[in-house]
Amino acid sequence: MRIAVWSPLPPSPSGIADYVAETLPALSKRFDVVALAEDPEAVSAAVRDAVPVHRAAEPPEADLHVHHLGNSPAHAFVYRAALAHPGVVVLHDWNLHHLVLRETVERGDVSAYLREMRRAYGETGTFVGRQVTRALGGDLLPALFPLNERVLEGSLGVVTLSAQTSARVGRRLPGRPRLHLPHHLSLPLDPPPSREESRRALGLPADAFVVTAPGLATASKRLDLAVRVMARLRADHPESLLVVAGAAEARLPLASWAAEAGLGDGLRVSGRLDLTDFERHLAAADAVLALRFPSHGEMSGAVVRALGVGRPVLVTTGSAAAAEFPEGVIVPVDPGPREEAELEACLRHLYARPALRETIGTLAAVHVRERHRLEDTVETLASFLRAVESGKAEALAAIAADRSGAGGLLGYFMEEVRWGARDLGLADVRLGLEGLLRPLTGSAR
Amino acid sequence: MTRPKTVLVCAAQAPFITGGAEILVEELRANLERHGFRADVAAVPFKWYPVSELVRQALAWRLLDLTESNGTPVDLVIPTKFPSFLVRHPRKVAWLFHQHREAYDLFGTPYCSLRDTPEDRQVRDAIQVMDTSALSECRTIYTISRNVASRLRSYNGLSGEALYPPPHHLGRYRADAYGDYLFYAGRLDRLKRLDLAIDAMARVKSGARLKIAGAGPLEGELRKQIEGLGVADRVELLGFVSADDLVALYAGARAAYYAPLNEDYGYVTVEAFLSRKPVVTTSDAGGVLEFVTDGQTGLVSEARAEAIAEAIDRLWSWPEARLREMGEGGRSRVAGISWDHVIERLTESIR
Numbered sequence: 001m002r003i004a005v006w007s008p009l010p011p012s013p014s015g016i017a018d019y020v021a022e023t024l025p026a027l028s029k030r031f032d033v034v035a036l037a038e039d040p041e042a043v044s045a046a047v048r049d050a051v052p053v054h055r056a057a058e059p060p061e062a063d064l065h066v067h068h069l070g071n072s073p074a075h076a077f078v079y080r081a082a083l084a085h086p087g088v089v090v091l092h093d094w095n096l097h098h099l100v101l102r103e104t105v106e107r108g109d110v111s112a113y114l115r116e117m118r119r120a121y122g123e124t125g126t127f128v129g130r131q132v133t134r135a136l137g138g139d140l141l142p143a144l145f146p147l148n149e150r151v152l153e154g155s156l157g158v159v160t161l162s163a164q165t166s167a168r169v170g171r172r173l174p175g176r177p178r179l180h181l182p183h184h185l186s187l188p189l190d191p192p193p194s195r196e197e198s199r200r201a202l203g204l205p206a207d208a209f210v211v212t213a214p215g216l217a218t219a220s221k222r223l224d225l226a227v228r229v230m231a232r233l234r235a236d237h238p239e240s241l242l243v244v245a246g247a248a249e250a251r252l253p254l255a256s257w258a259a260e261a262g263l264g265d266g267l268r269v270s271g272r273l274d275l276t277d278f279e280r281h282l283a284a285a286d287a288v289l290a291l292r293f294p295s296h297g298e299m300s301g302a303v304v305r306a307l308g309v310g311r312p313v314l315v316t317t318g319s320a321a322a323a324e325f326p327e328g329v330i331v332p333v334d335p336g337p338r339e340e341a342e343l344e345a346c347l348r349h350l351y352a353r354p355a356l357r358e359t360i361g362t363l364a365a366v367h368v369r370e371r372h373r374l375e376d377t378v379e380t381l382a383s384f385l386r387a388v389e390s391g392k393a394e395a396l397a398a399i400a401a402d403r404s405g406a407g408g409l410l411g412y413f414m415e416e417v418r419w420g421a422r423d424l425g426l427a428d429v430r431l432g433l434e435g436l437l438r439p440l441t442g443s444a445r
Numbered sequence: 446m447t448r449p450k451t452v453l454v455c456a457a458q459a460p461f462i463t464g465g466a467e468i469l470v471e472e473l474r475a476n477l478e479r480h481g482f483r484a485d486v487a488a489v490p491f492k493w494y495p496v497s498e499l500v501r502q503a504l505a506w507r508l509l510d511l512t513e514s515n516g517t518p519v520d521l522v523i524p525t526k527f528p529s530f531l532v533r534h535p536r537k538v539a540w541l542f543h544q545h546r547e548a549y550d551l552f553g554t555p556y557c558s559l560r561d562t563p564e565d566r567q568v569r570d571a572i573q574v575m576d577t578s579a580l581s582e583c584r585t586i587y588t589i590s591r592n593v594a595s596r597l598r599s600y601n602g603l604s605g606e607a608l609y610p611p612p613h614h615l616g617r618y619r620a621d622a623y624g625d626y627l628f629y630a631g632r633l634d635r636l637k638r639l640d641l642a643i644d645a646m647a648r649v650k651s652g653a654r655l656k657i658a659g660a661g662p663l664e665g666e667l668r669k670q671i672e673g674l675g676v677a678d679r680v681e682l683l684g685f686v687s688a689d690d691l692v693a694l695y696a697g698a699r700a701a702y703y704a705p706l707n708e709d710y711g712y713v714t715v716e717a718f719l720s721r722k723p724v725v726t727t728s729d730a731g732g733v734l735e736f737v738t739d740g741q742t743g744l745v746s747e748a749r750a751e752a753i754a755e756a757i758d759r760l761w762s763w764p765e766a767r768l769r770e771m772g773e774g775g776r777s778r779v780a781g782i783s784w785d786h787v788i789e790r791l792t793e794s795i796r
């Protein structure tokens with residue numbers, strides 16, 4: 001069985017690229033796997049050694065397509081492919097709004113974006129879409145409207161990396177094959193280096209209280225309040241250090257936040273890291289800060305790695321990471337008005353109790369090593385892919401019927417009526433609209 | 446015993462609003478019953494705003510199956526105004542009150558909520574296409590006026606035959622005298638252009654007065670205009686009046702004023718003629734001009750306040766005998782309008 005895997009691949013800065021690269025060798029033991037990339041020559045040698053990499057513009061025949069979708073621009077070609085070749089969507093982010101925005105508005109086609117919003121959310125979608133195209137509503141409006149409907153409805157099956165996202169898919173597409181696949185644990189250094197060893201390698205002080213925020217620093221990672229909290233902690237405990245293990249988004253005013261809060265040289269930003277140094281940063285931490293608000297429903301690979309090296313990880317209540325792991329394994333922080341105070345209380349508590357940090361870290365490591373093994377997750381995925389492939393013909397026919405009126409006046413009419421059903425979670429119900437509506441289109445088909 | 450033929454009158458309805466169309470639908474149903482049919486009204490709420498909702502709301506009609514009800518076949522459906530004619534039925538005879546005029550003759554005018562944007566043009570075009578298709582399914586298309594038929598011909602390429610609806614108080618209209626006031630009865634909205642009449646009243650040189658019966662969204666604005674122009678002694682807003690008062694107000698008027706913009710039909714004209722009163726109107730009033738002939742059954746002026754004032758003064762300068770003669774001329778124009786005729790034509794295919 002030939003599987004075509006569509007995804008950004010290393011050295012793409014997307015975390016999903018690393019995730020997929022880690023799974024390809026194990027997957028290729030079970031299937032004839034080909035990977036699709038926009039520029040195969042740019043893909044890392046390790047990946048090309050594991051599987052053949054084809055140009056996305058010239059995809060080979062495959063029994064099943066697997067589309068790894070996230071919300072970043074690197075996934076644009078995967079998004080287009082998922083619409084063109086129905087397959088299994090691995091939904092790394094629940095919310096694809098920014099991706100759709102880039103594919104429409106930023107390519108100069110505002111109408112296409114408004115059509116997508118209307119198709120998915122009716123009158124409210126039209127209204128919100130207009131606000132977003134006028135740059136109103138900040139990040140919150142896009143976070144509330146995931147714009148994943150079209151790609152999910154055109155899929156043969158959906159894989160999610162969190163139970164929370166899987167439940168959302170189930171509500172949206174009852175009856176569609178779906179799989180909640182635990183995010184695998186992958187550590188380039190296994191067993192992980194000790195805290196002391198890591199700090200020596202990274203040049204971090206051995207006796208510091210290190211709080212590490214892993215990954216690209218973005219506005220939704222709550223670093224503004226983390227900086228203020230760490231500044232207050234540092235006033236009482238000068239050895240406290242906030243380390244951003246990754247690069248920071250250019251527009252994020254991290255330095256001025258640190259200056260305003262008085263954190264000064266208590267903030268370090270590593271810049272982009274390879275996976276080995278990334279793991280060392282996690283191992284060097286006393287606590288790992290992985291807050292996310294608004295959450296786009298993503299499951300963070302950094303969180304799984306941080307748990308795997310046995311560090312306490314603070315996550316935002318309600319986010320996919322918080323819902324995925326039992327309390328005790330992670331430390332939830334409520335994103336409400338008391339978020340900053342709660343974060344400070346949690347960090348002071350952890351600062352004062354090294355034994356508690358060790359206990360939480362040990363529980364975390366045991367949990368993910370038992371339940372997030374790469375071989376197990378790939379085997380689970382492989383079984384799912386086989387099951388989807390066996391029902392592929394029928395599913396493809398249903399999707400083709402669903403799309404039969406796409407484009408033109410008939411498509412417009414059908415979308416207008418379908419929205420009511422879609423809003424009730426009835427995307428898969430055949431409404432028999434074509435026969436009712438085609439006569440209204442006259443010659444304007 | 447043969448089963449009475451069943452007829453469903455299809456109405457687009459705005460909940461809590463009863464206007465001329467709703468009254469006409471109910472009278473049609475009652476008169477169908479009077480003629481021995483088993484008749485009912487299928488009314489689906491319709492919301493025409495925001496513009497993005499229009500097409501979806503309209504398509505709701507397409508999803509209904511009105512071919513039978515509780516095992517009883519429906520022999521005939523009579524759609525009335527947009528979007529009720531989207532209904533599916535093998536025997537569909539439309540009596541078209543009007544289409545969604547904002548997608549037709551009102552598009553691009555100040556009376557239209559659709560803008561000249563790609564999205565709104567898509568809505569307009571979709572409405573035109575589905576109207577043409579759905580109305581083409583009708584066995585016959587009747588319209589409430591030649592004006593509505595003419596729009597149907599020019600925008601949709603379809604033929605319709607005018608079938609005038611009788612006014613609500615048919616049989617009760619009378620002429621008592623030719624008094625000192627012009628009379629208007631109807632909804633106070635922008636398309637009726639009462640602002641033009643009030644402007645004209647500020648310019649008349651005769652002792653003409655204007656009485657306006659009815660309510661509507663423009664009432665406050667009109668009241669301000671009356672105060673601003675200092676014509677409160679000549680223009681009176683009566684608000685909603687009873688049926689008896691309405692008939693009496695027509696009966697005592699010197700003439701009626703009715704100058705809406707490209708009106709579909711216009712009961713005022715018919716009611717005035719049945720009361721043997723001439724009508725003052727304008728050359729762009731649409732359906733009104735199917736009855737009013739300048740100098741014979743009324744006066745037709747340009748749609749300017751000065752011209753309307755001049756027409757009113759002319760009317761006031763004429764003796765009562767001439768007014769009576771014009772009123773009688775009007776009455777003979779509308780004498781053939783009756784429910785018997787309407788029902789006979791609409792139900793021809795199931796007799």
